[in-house]
Amino acid sequence: MSCIEQMKYKLYLERTSFKEAREYIEKNSDEVYYVEPGYKIFKDYYIIGVPPVAMGVKGKEMLFTYVKPCHGTFVMAVDSEEEINRLREREKEKIKASLKKGGPKAEPAASSSFQELWKK
DSSP states (O other): OOOGGGSOOEEEEEEEOHHHHHHHHHHSOSEEEEEOTTOEETTTEEOOSSSSEEEEEETTEEEEEEEETTTEEEEEEEEOHHHHHHHHHHHGGGOEEOOSTTOOOOOOOSOSSHHHHHHO
16 A cells, blocks of 8 residues: 555544644553654554644544645545454554543553653
């Protein structure tokens, strides 16, 4: 695949900041994972951004930031159970409970701060 825009996707936010994108993903996802910039998704694409880079799972959708040069940062969602399972497996120790009211509760990760999380 030559371009992520050729995939069937949904846009939740357009032309926003990394911080606003991260906050949106944190508040609107059932599960939140923090990955390092350069995390590879869909075999060919790399997530870029300012750490901590949040990726979310909402039902069968994976929410992530997408940066398009000269157009800004977007929050995109793609239905992909395969990619969600890969994210869960690779990042399971970093899972955070959703900040959404009434969202499922999960055990907090062992790290107590983002700084400690990125030292690993």
